[in-house]
Amino acid sequence: MNRRTLLKNLALAAPAAWLPSVVAGLNWSPLAPAAFQPTWDSLAQYQTPEWFRDAKFGLWAHWGPQCQPERGDWYARGMYQEGSDQYKYHVEKYGHPSKFGFKDVINEWKAEEWNPEELLALYKKAGAKYFVCLANHHDNFDLFDSSHQPWNSTRLGPKKDLVGGWAKAAKKQGLRFGVSVHAAHTWSWLETSQRADKDGPLAGVPYDGKVTTADGQGKWWQGYDPQALYAQNHPLSQNSQDNGMIHRQWDWGNGVTPPSKEYCEKFYNRTIELLDKYEPDVVYFDDTALPLWPVNDAGLRIAAHMYNTSTQRHGGRNEAVILGKILTPAQRKCMVWDIERGQSNEIEPLPWQTDTCLGQWHYDRRIYDQHGYKSAQTVIHTLVDVVSKNGNLLVSVPVRGNGSIDDQERAIVEGIAAWMQANGESIYGTRPWKIFGEGPAQAAAAALSAQGFNEGKGKPFGAEDIRYVTKGKTLFATALGWPTSGRLLLKSLAAGGPHYTGKVKQVELLGAPGKLKFEHTKEGLAVVLPAQKPNDIAYALKIMSV
Structure with missing residues (x-):
């Protein structure tokens, strides 16, 4: 070690x-x-x-x-x-x-x-x-x-x-x-201010990263110490001229x-x-x-x-x-x-x-x-x-x-x-369900890199991508697209399946009036959507069980 x-x-x-x-x-x-x-x-x-x-x-x-x-x-x-x-x-x-x-x-x-x-x-x-x-x-x-x-x-x-x-x-x-x-x-991020041009008419003339209070005489910043801002009164880190080095030194190593x-x-x-x-x-x-x-x-x-x-x-x-x-x-x-x-x-x-x-x-x-x-x-x-x-x-x-x-x-x-x-x-006050969702996007999800940075690297969301959350006895299933068939199948809610053991009593579509028709089978919960979608973004079903 x-x-x-x-x-x-x-x-x-x-x-x-x-x-x-x-x-x-x-x-x-x-x-x-x-x-x-x-x-x-x-x-x-x-x-x-x-x-x-x-x-x-x-x-x-x-x-x-x-x-x-x-x-x-x-x-x-x-x-x-x-x-x-x-x-x-x-x-x-x-x-x-x-x-x-x-x-x-x-x-x-x-x-x-x-x-x-x-x-x-x-x-x-x-x-x-x-x-x-x-x-x-x-x-x-x-x-x-x-x-x-x-x-x-x-x-x-x-x-x-x-x-x-x-x-x-x-x-x-x-x-x-x-x-x-x-x-x-x-301390390390602003080390670039200690540099100077390598080419051109001002080659070798230092940038202002190491100026001091004395340099401000007669200027707008008179009386202020630039080192209190830039913090560059120290030797450069190793490979400081490498602009990407800051990322590899982020944990102070x-x-x-x-x-x-x-x-x-x-x-x-x-x-x-x-x-x-x-x-x-x-x-x-x-x-x-x-x-x-x-x-x-x-x-x-x-x-x-x-x-x-x-x-x-x-x-x-x-x-x-x-x-x-x-x-x-x-x-x-x-x-x-x-x-x-x-x-x-x-x-x-x-x-x-x-x-x-x-x-x-x-x-x-x-x-x-x-x-x-x-x-x-x-x-x-x-x-x-x-x-x-x-x-x-x-x-x-x-x-x-x-x-x-x-x-x-x-x-x-x-x-x-x-x-x-x-x-x-x-959204508010909800908690995760037994699984977070279903659909093709999750199969193509990109892995995290360093502190994150997998945003937008996977497959775009569509009507088959469903995300689940719960609030008390209510299950919310949000579809990230509107199916052209007018029918939404929630496969994870299959009757007799491993995830959903309840009996569906009522299904509503938030933002739309009335209750929706549905059929609950071993294939999943099939919901008939209204003729007109309530928005152009995502569609939250409120599912209540007996």
Whole structure:
């Protein structure tokens, strides 16, 4: 067994302080003797709250200063990659990154059309039960009133408390509120800002990744230390010039330069302040397991703190949900497993979540111009499939730099709303049935890759693809297409078969009036559908037994 495997195994069994690779932090004070402690063993007490299991559907505003150029995801990294699309766009729009860096993009960002109350009212109408906003991204800019990070949205850019505005609007609509936290990775993610062009008239001139406070004399950012934002006062990681290396170093291995203790404690303090000030019920960490694990225990301390404070606020019930990626089976007991842009292919024993986006994570104008967004049908089909497997779906609606969503996105959200208003009964508060479904799509389902990424790789859903869930004594069967024959056969409900042992009393089609005619035989439950379909997306049958 090599050292890396040994440490991973130890990580599941031992408190963090025992691990030779973990730099334990200074800040920890448990609230009570029986409270959660910052160890994997202690976090394994966690139980996913019922509100999250019932909610099923959330919407997300993955919005920050990288949306200002409207040129797609990871702009703050890509603009420093010579020859890349974002680099070329940046040079043309703003100037060379040695003269106009990402800090200057922040200064361009004003969020002048941001109206959180209007957007959250729309998202509630669309059926979201929880809402998540970006608190910071890998660009390290805090979107809240942060006393530990001077580079934040109350001082620079929009000069607004964006998390505070989102939180107030979400709570007004009665939605559970969440934040997504990505800033643990700035240390290595922004190493591209330490580069220089290899070709051209400015070859060898460093980008602005290592500028200091002194360099800001007489400039708009005078008095601000760019290193508090870029965090690049450290040697480059191994193979840093390889743009793909960041993915192989995401778990703080494979030659990444270890983050300093000061960097880790600053991240810890920022995150604790975020949790205490805005009291989110959901935190999404864009990390392998928890932030900075296994090189520092900051993520463990944050998780324990969130669970303890939630328990304290809710009269002894822990209502908190922490979402993490690429979890071991043991770690899935400590938080909720999140799959990015993908779905599990089976009913998971523990609640989980898929997160995806209508377009790119950061707004990309080209997707609008090319009509490239996911349709309302794609979103609903994903939701129905995920819910049948004990999961939730969190969907990001890309927000423009100015704080608005575009007309195509609005139409998609309205389409989701129309379906959810008629069919939400088959989604909310349901639990998996004995099997998740039937049909040809499941036979061609693609396997997960890393943190997910099997979205759209399988066979498209059709009328023979059925997904099942239960609510009490009611069984819901949702067909992901409308059969041309006008008759739907649910093979898994065959009389005398292994799955359905009841006697069917009544069948209804949500969104359509009256009861449906049916025949229950050893071939399955054959349902005669109405002449006109109630929508163009998916069709939920409500099946009641004697």
